[in-house]
Amino acid sequence: MVFIGGAGNMAGAVIGGLVASGYPAGRIVATGRNEQKLTDFAARHGVQVTTDNAAAVAEADVLVLSVKPQMMKELCGQIATLVSDRKPLVITLAAGIPLAAYQRWLGAGVPIVRAMPNTPALVGTGVTGLFAGDGVSNAQKQIAEQMAEAVGIAIWVDEEAGIDQVIAVSGSxxxxxxxxxxxxxxxxxxxxxxxxxxxxxxxxxxxxxxxxxxxxxxxxxxxxxxxxxxxxxxxxxxxxxxxxxxxxxxxxxxxxxxxxxxxxxxxxxx
CATH class of the missing domain: 1.10.3730.10 (ProC C-terminal domain-like)
Structure with missing residues (x-):
């Protein structure tokens, strides 16, 4: 499982929750720009770290995008070819970006789950709203749910607009x-x-x-x-x-x- 921007607060909380719940730390890769921050993060959680997004994505079966919404289009442009070829499960933690945008940026046929966590995830009592796009298998939905439940509870919504209601209740x-x-x-x-x-x-x-x-x-x-x-x-x-x-x-x-x-x-x- 690869976390792009994984040393940030929210992704860090999810990674910490996964490791604490028994997910093998050695199977998690966190990427970032600050080498010292990544080194400290690796020492704290026991996960792999790298500043090379492309190398991490090239090995990913599950790709968690946890950069700021304003940075997401640029990131997707950098990794689109790799993602389009491999078609890993993509889970996005960024608020506000619809699936249609990811499908344009990453290519058609990529399975994508939108996840909307809230800040109590930082202390293990979070709520995460989940919406699965077309082509997401039941096994992939279970992976997304496992990730969300590592830091609290998970709620699936049937329509993408339901994420807006999740934001209004638990996100904000x-x-x-x-x-x-x-x-x-x-x-x-x-x-x-x-x-x-x-x-x-x-x-x-x-x-x-x-x-x-x-x-x-x-x-x-x-x-x-x-x-x-x-x-x-x-x-x-x-x-x-x-x-x-x-x-x-x-x-x-x-x-x-x-x-x-x-x-x-x-x-x-x-």
Whole structure:
């Protein structure tokens, strides 16, 4: 498995997760431009490293593209002949670039999976949305799923547009929670609490709520009701959220996010 740009944060998290889950480190190759960074990366994970993309691609059965979206067209141009000849499974971690662009850049008939991970993959609790293009076999889908599940959970979507919805929920979702946590910390500080204590309480509460929701066999709406006593403190706070339009605001924000993802796909495709 070859990771182009593999010493970056997201690819590095995936590689670390694969190795930790038992995937042979010696079968992973990570490429990059900075030799010292690659040397350090190899020492940390036990994988092979190289600055020669072409040499790595020439041996690849699975090729993971993890460079920035703005660099992807140039990269694909450099490796297109090799990829078109070998037709490895290509898994792209770059946001916003549609399959049609990869098919033009790499050639027809190359099996491609779009993967949309999120930043909690860096601590092994990520979500990765997956979409398989034409010609991707079930065995290749299993490889992509194994890679994604090394750093969290994987969700397949049936239509490519579904990746935009994944971005709106989980791709950008961590920032929504960070925003809410920041607002809670600020509010607690304004009410007189020490900021360090406010941050500690807020982050631990968020962690606990998420763990409880994952472990529970009831939905989050019921978990919310479980905390609320009639005419109590939690009910008063929830009523304020609802009366001031929080549910509608979240819906609009997520719709804006998905719309922007679709816009970026069109821009990068052009």
């Amino acid at each position: 979702g961590p920032a929504y929670y960070f925003q809410f946590m920041e607002s809670m910390i600020d509010a607690a500080e304004k009410a007189g609490m020490n900021r360090a204590d406010a941050e500690r309480l807020t982050l631990q509460t968020a962690l606990g709520a998420a763990k409880l929701a994952v472990a529970s066999d009831v939905d989050v709406a019921q978990l919310k009701r479980n905390v609320m006593s009639p005419n109590g403190t939690t009910e008063r706070a929830i009523q304020r959220f609802q009366n001031d339009g929080l549910p509608a605001l979240v819906e609009r924000a997520m719709r804006d996010c998905a719309d922007r993802a679709a816009e970026m796909a069109r821009e990068l495709d052009n």
